[in-house]
Amino acid sequence: xxxxxxxxxxxxxxxxxxxxxxxxxxxxxxxxxxxxxxxxxxxxxxxxxxxxxxxxxxxxxxxxxxxxxxxxxxxxxxxxxxxxxxxxxxxxxxxxxxxxxxxxxxxxxxxxxxxxxxxxxxxxxxxxxxxxxxxxxxxxxxxxxxxxxxxxxxxxxxxxxxxxxxxxxxxxxxxxxxxxxxxxxxxxxxxxxxxxxxxxxxxxxxxxxxxxxxxxxxxxxxxxxxxxxxxxxxxxxxxxxxxxxxxxxxxxxxxxxxxxxxxxxxxxxxxxxxxxxxxxxxxxxxxxxxxxxxxxxxxxxxxxxxxxxxxxxx
Amino acid sequence: xxxxxxxxxxxxxxxxxxxxxxxxxxxxxxxxxxxxxxxxxxxxxxxxxxxxxxxxxxxxxxxxxxxxxxxxxxxxxxxxxxxxxxxxxxxxxxxxxxxxxxxxxxxxxxxxxxxxxxxxxxxxxxxxxxxxxxxxxxxxxxxxxxxxxxxxxxxx
Ligand code: HEM
Numbered sequence: 001x002x003x004x005x006x007x008x009x010x011x012x013x014x015x016x017x018x019x020x021x022x023x024x025x026x027x028x029x030x031x032x033x034x035x036x037x038x039x040x041x042x043x044x045x046x047x048x049x050x051x052x053x054x055x056x057x058x059x060x061x062x063x064x065x066x067x068x069x070x071x072x073x074x075x076x077x078x079x080x081x082x083x084x085x086x087x088x089x090x091x092x093x094x095x096x097x098x099x100x101x102x103x104x105x106x107x108x109x110x111x112x113x114x115x116x117x118x119x120x121x122x123x124x125x126x127x128x129x130x131x132x133x134x135x136x137x138x139x140x141x142x143x144x145x146x147x148x149x150x151x152x153x154x155x156x157x158x159x160x161x162x163x164x165x166x167x168x169x170x171x172x173x174x175x176x177x178x179x180x181x182x183x184x185x186x187x188x189x190x191x192x193x194x195x196x197x198x199x200x201x202x203x204x205x206x207x208x209x210x211x212x213x214x215x216x217x218x219x220x221x222x223x224x225x226x227x228x229x230x231x232x233x234x235x236x237x238x239x240x241x242x243x244x245x246x247x248x249x250x251x252x253x254x255x256x257x258x259x260x261x262x263x264x265x266x267x268x269x270x271x272x273x274x275x276x277x278x279x280x281x282x283x284x285x286x287x288x289x290x291x292x293x294x295x296x297x298x299x300x301x302x303x304x305x306x307x308x309x310x311x312x313x314x
Numbered sequence: 315x316x317x318x319x320x321x322x323x324x325x326x327x328x329x330x331x332x333x334x335x336x337x338x339x340x341x342x343x344x345x346x347x348x349x350x351x352x353x354x355x356x357x358x359x360x361x362x363x364x365x366x367x368x369x370x371x372x373x374x375x376x377x378x379x380x381x382x383x384x385x386x387x388x389x390x391x392x393x394x395x396x397x398x399x400x401x402x403x404x405x406x407x408x409x410x411x412x413x414x415x416x417x418x419x420x421x422x423x424x425x426x427x428x429x430x431x432x433x434x435x436x437x438x439x440x441x442x443x444x445x446x447x448x449x450x451x452x453x454x455x456x457x458x459x460x461x462x463x464x465x466x467x468x469x470x
Contacts, residue, residue, distance in 0.1 A: 036423070042384030044427045044469075082428035084470050158428075161461040204457035207450050248449050249439055 057157050057202065060244075060252070060278040061288035061309035062091055064172055064222065065106040065120030066147045068198070070276050070290050070307055071258040072240035074211045075168035075200035077151055078118070079110035080283060080313050086111055089313035097294055097305035101125050102224075106145070116170075118147040124224040129300060135181065143223050147172045149198075156200045156209075165201035165210075172196075174223040186264050187226025188233045192219055195235070209252070213240040220264050221297060229263030236261045250280040256290075270295020274307060286311045342419070343465060346404040346412035349458060356406035358451040365402050369395035372441040381433040385424060405458050417465040427469050435459070 059067030059076050067078025067089070079087020086109065093104040106120030123142045130139030149170035156166035172194040176182060179190035196215040203210065216235040218228045228234075238261060244254030258272045276290035290307035297303050359365055373391050376382045386394070397414035404412045414420065435456065442452045 038388035039385045040423045040425075043425050044430045045381060082432065084427055085429060158460045158463045160457040204453045204460065207453050246449070246453070249443070 059311075060280075060286050061093060061276075061290075061311055062106060062108070062118070062120065063093060063104060064122075064145050064147065064174075064194075065108060065118035066149050066170055066172065067108060067110070067116060067118075068213075069211065069242035069244070069254070069256050070274055070288055070292070070309065071256045071272055072211065072213050072242055073147075073149065073168075073170060073196060073198055074156075074213075074242070075151065075154070075166045075198040076156055077110040077113045077116045077149065077168070078108045078313070079116075081110050081113060083113045085113075087113075087314055089311055091309060091311040093307065093309035095292060095294075095305065095307045097292070097297070097303035099129050099300040099303060100127055100297060108147075114151050116147070116149040118145075118149070120145045120147070122222075122224065124221075126298075129298060132299070141176060141178045141181070141224050143174055143176045145172050145174045145223070154199075154201075157202050160202075160204050163201070163203075165199040165212075168198050168200075170196045170198065174219065174227075176223055176226055178226075182226035185225065185266055186230045187220055188218075188228030190226055192217070192223060192227030194219060194223075207246040209242075209244040209246065209254075211242040214238070215240060217261060218263065219261070220267070221269060222260070225264065225267060225298070230265045232261065232263045244278070252278045254278075267298045268296045276307070284313055286313070342416040343462070345414065345417045345420075345462075346401045347458070348404050348407060350407040352405070352454055352458075353407040355451045355454045356403070356408045359402070359406060359447055359455075360445070362399065362403055362408060362410060364445070365399040365408075366395075368441055368445050368447075369399050371444050372398070372438055375437040375441050376434065379433060379437050381430060382437060385426075385430075402455065406455065417462050421466045421468060425469050426467050428463065428467055431463050431467050 057076060059069070059074050059078050061070045062068060062073070062078070063071055064073070066073035067076055068074035079089050081087025088107065088109045090107045091105065095102040095104070102122060102124050104120060104122045106118060108116055108118035110116045121142065121144055123140050126133070126135065126139045128137060131137040147170060149168050151166060151168045154164055154166035173191070174194065175191040182190050194215055194217040196213050198211060198213040200209070200211040215238045217238055218233060218235050220226050220229060238259040240256070240258040242254060242256040244252045246252045253276065255275045256273060260269050260271055262269045272292065272294050274290040274292040276288055278286055278288045280286040288307070288309040292304060292307045294303040359368065373386065373395050376386045397412070400410050400412045401414065403410035439452060
C-alpha cells in the first residue's frame, strides 16, 4: 500500500468537475445483463448540495473565514460537501477580553472537497482604550477578509492507513477600513495578503486531530492593526498549530497556538493561544467555546477572555 | 523571505500529487486484515456474540436510514450481517475466519458515493453507541474500515 493511493480522490474530483463520466458508465460493460437487484438500483441522494461529511470533520470555528480551528485554518475544506458535493457554512464568533471585544461573521463555500472560498468581516471594538488614545470610546477597526483554499494532497479523514496528512494551500486578502489611524500608529498598509500551507490529520486510532499551518504574513494583530510596520514590513513565516482530542462523536476538546509577527514599535504583539471545547449537537451545527490568551494588544497587556463561536454548515 | 516561494511550493505540491497518482495498484485489498494487537478492542465489543448482536442493530439502522435503505432493504440481510460479523471479528484479532467476498467484488455493482459511505459509518457509530462500545474502541475499528472506501466507493 503506497501512501499515494489517497490521491485517487484528486482524479475523481477532476472527473466531477469536468463532468466526463456519467454515473451509468459501468452498467454498459460487456457482461450479459440480468435484471438489477434492488440494491443495484439504489442511488445516492442526487443533489449536488451535499451533507455527507462525517461530523466535526469540516472544521469547528473559523476566525478569518477559512475552515479550521478557532485561531488557525486547517487543511480541511469547509461545509458538509464530499468530493461530489458542494457544501457551505456560516459562522458568528465573539471574542471578549478585558479591554476589547471582537465580532466576526463570515460564510464559506466548499466545492467538491477540493476548493474553498470564504469571506469574513471582523469588527474590533477598542472600548475605553479608544477614548484613552483620543480615537473616541468604542472606536472600531473593521477588516474584510476574502480567502481561497485548495486541497492539494492527502485525505485527513478516510486515509487511516497512512499517517500522511491532508495538505492545503491558501491565500487571504485582508483590507482594513482605518487607513488614517493605521498610518498614525506606524502600519505601512491598510491591506495585505497572507499565504499559508496547512497540514491536517485525523489519527482515528488515537481519537486525535492534529493541524500545523505555516503562514507567511505581515499582518499586525491578524490585520486589525494593518500590515507591516516600522520594525519590519516583510512577510515572515509564522507557525500555527492545533490539537484536538475527540471525546465522542460530537464533542472535542483541544488547544491551539498561533505565532504572530511584531512589526509595530508602539504596539507590541504576542503569540496567541487557547484551549477549547467544540460541540456539534447535529451535523449542521457546531458551537465552540474557548479560553483565549491574546497577550498585549496596543497598550493593554495580558488580554484574555472567552471566545465563543457558532457555526451552521450545509 | 518573499512571497515568490509560494507559487513554487504550489507547483511542487501539484507535481507531487501527479507523480503519486498512477501508483495505485489494481489488486484487491485483503477484506479482513487481522490486527492481533486489537484483541483488547475485540473484548470491548463483547467478542463474537457482541458483534453478532451489534450487526442486528446496525442493519436496523441501515434500513431505517433513507440514505442507505434502498441498498439493504431487499438484500440478504442475514448473510450480510453474518459476513460483517466475521469480517470485524478477524480485523479485531478475534478467532474467526472471513468467508465472504472481497470489498471490491461485493460492492462493484452498487452505486456508492462518499456521502453514502459516510452515512453507513454514521449508522455504524449509532449502533455502537447503542451497544455502549467505548468511543475510543469504536474509532480503532473505524480506522481499519475507513481505507476500504477506496474499494467500496464506486462513483463517480
Ligand atoms: C467500510 C465499509 C463497508 C464494509 C466493511 C462492508 C462490508 C460488506 C461485507 C462484508 C459484505 C458481504 C460480502 C459477501 O456477500 O460476501 C457487504 C455486502 C454489501 N454491502 Fe457493504 N460494506 C461497506 C460499505 C457499504 C456501503 C457504504 C454500502 C451502501 C450503502 C454497502 C452495501 C452493501 C450491500 C447492499 C451488500 C450486499 C450485496 C449483495 O447482496 O451481494 N456496503 N458489505
